[in-house]
Amino acid sequence: MNQLLEKLSTCVEYGKVDLKSPYPPAMKDQEGAFELTRQALDAGISPGNILEEALIPAMSRVGQKFSRNEIFVPQMLMAAKAMSSSMIHITPYYLSGETKRRGTFIIGTVKGDLHDIGKNLVSMMIEGAGWEIIDLGVDVSTEKFIEAVGNHPGAVIGLSALLTTTMENMRRSVAELREKFPDLKILVGGAPVTAEFCHKIGADHYSPDPQGAVEYLKQLS
């Protein structure tokens, strides 16, 4: 791999945001993801290659380490922040159409539930895998989920719930989404949700951690 991309990938993996970022200490006073992404573009490396060879593999390694309990949420968040600093340079290419995303992922916490940390973690890991994220927030009604899918044909959707009481709202939302969009791929997650519940309500995939969702989406894109 190009040395610059290798260095960029390491910066994202370890959460080195930019030159002035003091973390991680071993990389203090070194350029971070922000500067290295700019340099890679200036060196003529395409945004697509930067994504495919540096950023996405870095976030994939982060997700895998998290699944193996080798790192914890804070390190995942630091990596996501470094990824975001790279995306400042990459996003204009998405907007111009020069670089394509792998797909669109709509996500929200179901009606009656205000928890959003898990949803945010899944969002950032899926964004790090090259997907556009449409985050509907928390306490999302079925109508709002349906409207979002209607506005983004071909999108995949993820529903989150953290309470046993709101799992019932998840069931209702999945049923109505399925009725309106029979081919829609629906992912579900959250502390009380299980693979069995996912199957029972007619969703397509359940994962106990963000990386599982990323791996599933990889098969679709």
Next chain:
Amino acid sequence: MGYSRGAAPEPLTEVIGEVSEDLISLGDVRAEYIIFTPVKCNSFIKTVETEGVVFNVKPIIFSQVKKAEEVALFICTAGPEAGERSRRYMKEGDLLRGYVYDVIGSEVVENAADRMQEALRASVAARGMNITNRFSPGYCGWDVAEQHKLFSFFKDNYCGITLTASALMNPIKSVSGFIGIGREVIYAPYNCSMCDDKNCLYRGRKSTRSEGPDTSCTGFRSV
């Protein structure tokens, strides 16, 4: 957050210090209990009844509280700012700080509950009574929807806490539940292997109650 002592990455320790100081300085923490008596325990259907309200607590909790003569219903909150600041920082892109507000908010409310529990223990000990562990709807098999029964004992907006139709407390960093009181009840180290909730927030955590929390906190009352 998962790290063993001293293993947290460098920025985390600093952020935890700043967030903890901020939340403590807000002074939003409230914790109160109300004691009810008598208590009727039905060992056939594993229910606990007081004031005509029947709590369907399921076997794990029932085994701990079945000898209770009184019950203390409690609510505690870290206040609205922990959750709100967490959301705001997340939205602004400071993901780590947002996450730390969420985690420390949980720690603050659990610490308040520890102190409330210790104040209750000291109060009933003077009458020759013991207390059980504290139990909350949504844990140990107790249906979270039973939160509505619990809140029927408190005035609206008690301690600034409201309950949504889905039994979610607002502010989100709040805990509620009950503690059994009696001459023959005991505080028992809880064994997580009794419970099938593999994703429980408290799974594998050591109870702080037995470590003797600070009892200098005031503001708890028995009504």
